[in-house]
Amino acid sequence: MRFSVFVLPQPQSVPHLLLEKASNMQPSRREDLRLIQGAGHYTADWNQPGQLYGFVLRSPHAHADIVSLNIEPARAMPGVVRVMTFADTQAAGFKSLVGGVAPNVKGVGDSAMLKPFYPVLADKKVHYVGQAVAYVIAESAAVAQDATEAIEVEYNELPPVVTVEDAVAASAPQLHTEAPGNVAFVYQRGDAAAVEEAFKKAKYTSKIHLESQRLIVNPMEPRACLAVYHKEEDRYTLYSSSQGIVNMRNQVSTVTGIPQAKLEIVAEDVGGSFGIRSTPYPEYMASLLAAKELGRPIKWVGTRTDSFLSDYHGRALELNGEIAIDENGKFLAFRWDDRVDLGGYAGGNGAFIGTNNVTITCGGVYDVPALYARTRLIYTNTTPISAYRGAGRPDIAFAIERLVDQACHDHGFDPVELRRKNFVTPAQMPYKTAIGTNYDCGDFAAVMDDALAQADYAGYAARKAASEKAGKIRGIGFATFLEASGGGNTPSDQTAARFNAKGEVTIYCAAGASGQGHETTFVWLFAKELGVPEKGISYRASDSSMAVVGNGTGGSRTLLGQGSSFKLLAQKVIEKAKPHAAEALGASAGDVTYAEGKFSAGGKSVGLWELAQKLATSASAHPFDCGAEGTFGVTFPNGCHVAEVEFDPITGVAEIAAYAAVDDLGNVMQPTLVLGQVHGGVVQGAGQVFAEHAVYDRESGQFLTGSFMDYTMPRASMVPLAMKWRGHAVPTKSNLLGAKGVGESGCSGSLPALMNAVMNALRPYGVDNMQMPITAAKVWQALQENQGAGAERRAA
Amino acid sequence: MSKIEMTVNGKKVSGEAEDRTLLVNFLRDNLSLTGTHVGCDTSQCGCCTIHLNGEAVKSCTMLAAQAEGADIVTIEGMAKGEKLHPVQQAFTECHGLQCGFCTPGMIMTSAAILKQSPNPTEEEIVKGLHGNLCRCTGYVNIVKSVKRAAEIINSGG
C-alpha cells in the first residue's frame, strides 16, 4: 500500500559521480557520500512552504504547583499565532505519554506498576526542571522564543527530591498521589529463598554498592520535528528523527488518537540515537495538533539546552550486589537489590530497563546455581529516563564484574582463575540460568584467554614498574561479560522488495539507522544472497508508506532481525522470479537453477536483472515484488575487555594507557563497521567512567549540568587511540546470519574493565570504592584523604 | 532586517535577515545550505564549523552581519568539481563517520588542522579537534582520517 498523492520532497541530489571519479577511493559505506558533502537530510533540514515555528516554555522548577497560567501577553505579540497549554491537549483528547512496564508484568505481591498520567503539556503540577508547560507557535523561531518569555506562570514551589535516597525517605515530599512513598514498582526475579540458603552455606561472601550515574545521552543532532496536516486526505506527516517508525507511530497514535493509517512518519538521516529516539516527545504531538488546527506545517527544532532538559536521560541506577562462594571457589549465589531513578514520570523505556534488562543476565557469564534480583523503581523530580547505549545491560555487566573483582580482592582469589572456574562452559550449552534465561552458545574461557593474550596481561608487571618509575599510578582490570541482545517488541521483522520500471530494486525495512550503516550492510547482504553486484539495489528505511513493520533499532538487534529477514527476502525474490525465468527459458520451473544472478536451464540462461527489466511495466506492481518476515531469537554477545589506566597522583588525572578487547559477536558481516561500533561503545563507556554526570542540586532541584560547559563529554583527547580489538566468533543458530549484534558490547565491556582497572590502581592507595565518574578532583581528594591507609597497604 | 552580502562557495550571495541572525542560520535558512549543522548553543560542539576567509570558525558564534563581504566555504563547497576534497575522501575511506551529523564540522576543522600543520602528529590532531564533539565514533577513526588526509594531500592527491 502506498499513499498515492503525497510525494516527499526529495533530498537534494548527491553527485554519485564523485565516487567513481575520485582517485584511489574506497568508501566505507554507501551513506558516506551524501554525509561527507553536507547533503544528508536530518530533521531540521526539512522545510515546508508556509511553515510556522514552535518553541516550548519549560518549567524552571523541579516541583511546583501551577497556580495560574496567563498566555494572553504572549498571544498578543506580533507574529505569534497560537499558544497551547494542557487545556488544548485535553480538549483534543490526548492521552498520557507512554511508559512503564508492560501490563502483564507484575511486581512483588502481584502488584501493578503505579503510573501517573504523563501529560504532553503540564497540567496542575510540574515534576522536573524542563517539563513542557506551554507551546508557542509563531511566524519565526525567534518570535516564538520571545513570546514564551511573555507567558505569565505563577508557580507555588514545592520541596523537590532529586535522588532515590531522598525520594524514599520517610519525610520525603510526595510527587504523585498515585505512588505512595514515591515508589512506582517493586519487581523481583529469581529464588530469594535458594539464594538465602546459599549465603548461609557460603565460605566466602562479598558485597558492593555501585551507582551507574545519570547521564545525558547527547546524540549530536538535537531533537526536531516537522508536522504536516494534509487536509484533503485528513492525513498527517511527521518528520522526526527516530530509531524505527513502528513504535513511534504506535505511540503518537496512542497519545493523540490519530489513527495509525493516517499518520506517516518520515526519518531520513538521523544524527545519533543511542536509545532515546525510539519513542515520541511532547513537541511532536503538540505540533501535529497545531498543524491540523492552523492548517500550516509546524517546525520545531530543539536546542542543545532542550536536549539536556527534555531528552530522556540515561542510566540512573543504583546496584547493590552480593556474592556467595564456596570453599573451592565455586559461586553459589548472586543477590541484587537495585534501585532505579525513573525521574518525574514513567516515560520511554525506563521501567523496562529497570526491571527486565538489569535482571535478565544477572548471573553474567557464570554458572551460578542461585540468583535473585529485586529492583525498586522510584519517582524523583528529575527528567524521566529511558535507554542509553545498552539500556541496563552495561549496568548489570559492570556490577557483576565489579562484584567478582571485589570478591577476588576480599578473599585473595586470582581474578583470571576465579572467573575461569565459574564460567558456563561450552559443554553446558544450551544453558538455562537460575533466573530462567537460556544462553544458546559461547566459549567464555577461550574469549578471556584470547583477550588476555592480546593485552599482554602476562607482561603487565613491567608496564606497571615503568609507570611507577615515571611517578604514575597504574592499574589493570578486565571484565568477562555477556548481554542479552535481539529482543524486540514487534512480533516479526518484515522486509520488502519493490522493482521499478527500469528493473532496479529498492529494499525496505522499518528499522531506523542513526549511524549504524544499515544502507551499506543490508544492500550488501541482499546482493550477496542473490549473488549479484550491488548496482541497481537501493535501500530505504522508515518509509511508513510501505506497510512494512518490524522492530526499531535497539538492543543490538537490527542486523540479526532485519538482516536475517533481508536474507529471506533475497530467497523470496529468486522464488518469485523462477517461474518467469522458466517461461523465458522455455523450461519447466523445476529444471531451472539459480546461481550468481542467473537462471539456467537446458544450457540457456537469463539474468535476474535482465528478466526484471523485461517484466517491468509502468504499472505499480512488478511480478518480483515481495515481502519477507521472520522472528529471530535473543542472542548473547559476550566478550572480554582488558584496560590499563594510569593516574598522575599530583593532579589525579587519568589516562587510559592501554585497551584491548575481544568480542564474540557471532558472525561479523562488515568488520569495518563493527569496529566502528566497538570504538564508539568503548568511548561512551569511558565517558561514563571518567567524565559524564548529570547533576541536580539536592536542595533546589535545579539542573546543574545543563550544557556542554558543565557536562563533560568525551573528547578526542581522552580516547585510547591505540585500542586493540578482535572478534572471536561462536556463531549463534538463533538467526539466519549467526550474528549476535555489536551495538552495545563496547559499553558493556568498557564500563567494568575500566572501573576494575581504576580500582586496581587505587586500592593500594587506600581507596576501597569510588563511584563514577572518576574525575581528577575526586581521585586527588581520595589520595589526600587516604594517605595513611595507602602507605600502610603499600608497605604490606 | 538588513541586507547581507557575502561570497559563499565561490558565488556572490545576498539575503535579508534580522540583525540577530547567526551566520549558521543565514547559511541554512537563507541560502538552504543545510550541510552546516547546529549541535549546541555554547560553542562547544563544532558541528557548525565553516571556513571564513580561509580559516575555520564556528558559524553559530558569529552574526551573519559580521560576515558581510567575507569569503565563506561550507561543506557543500569542499569538493572541487567532480573531485572530493582529500579530507572528505579520507573520512569515508577510514570510516571516520557514523551518523554523520558532526562530520561536516569535523571535515572543516580537519582541513584547517592540515593547513596549519601539513604533517600533524597524533597530539596535534587531537588538540586540533578539541572544539569538535562526536558521539558515535569514539574519535579513533576520525584521528585516523586526518592522518590519511595528510597522506593524500602530501602525495599530491
Add this chain to the structure above:
Amino acid sequence: MYALSYQRAKSLEDAATLLAAEPEAKLMAGGQTLIPTLKARLAQPSHLVDLARVKELQGIELKGGVLSIGAMTRHFDVMSSPVVQKAIPGLANLASLIGDLQVRNRGTMGGSIANNDPAADYPAGVLAHNTTIVTNRREIAADDYFQGMFATALEEGEIIIRLDWPVPKQSAYSKFEHPASGYAMAGTCIAQLADGSVRVGVTGAGSSGAFRWTEAEEALAKSFSLKSLEGLKIDPENCLADLHAPAEYRAHLVGVMATRALQKML
C-alpha cells in the same frame, strides 16, 4: 538572542560615538563569549558595535622593549606571530592554549581582557607581565585593572586600544583545563621581568577573579627555582568551589601549574 541592532564601527572615534549614542549599546570584539551569552539570553543589549574593522585596534609591534598588541588581535595571531614568538614565547604559548582552534580564529585579546571571565587565560598573563592596558582615554596598570569576576577598571564608553606587554627575561604559562568547558580550572603564569623582578598571575581558581600570587613572587624573587615553590599554598578560602572541583583542589592546582610553568623556564 533578543532582537538587537548591529552596527559596524569604521574607526575608533566612530565606535566611541556609536557606543555613547545608546544607553544599552555594547561593544563586540571577537564575540566568542558574547555571542553565546546573547544566545542564552543572559544579556540584552539594544545595539552591538562591532570593532572588527577598526584599524586603530589592529597590529603587533615591538618597540623599545615593549610588545604592543592591538586589542582586536586574535588569539591565533598572537600564537602564530613570529614577533610574539620571539619576544615573549610564553605569551604565544598562552594564546595557543585558549579555547579551541575555531575560537582562536575569532576571539581577541582585547575582548577577553574587557570581559574578564574569571577562568579566561589572558588575565593571568597580564598580571604576570605587568601589562599596561591602553584605552581611548588612558593607560591602566595591570594591578589596577582587574576588579573581580567580570569587573574591570573600564568606565562607561571606554575602549581598549591595545595592550603593552613589557618584554620579560622569560615567562611561561601552565593551565589545567576544566574538563567540560576547556576554560582554566587553574592557570598560572610566571614572568621574570626585565628588571629581574618576578610576578605570578593566577586565573581560574580565584573566587574573585584573576589575582597575583605574591607569596610565590617573593619566594621566586629570592631564588628562581622549583625549591622556592615547595610548601607554598594558596588559601582555599579564596578559591572557587563548584560541582567540578572543591576549593582545596583548585588551590592545589594553582601550585602544580606554577611548578609546571616554572619547569618550562628552567
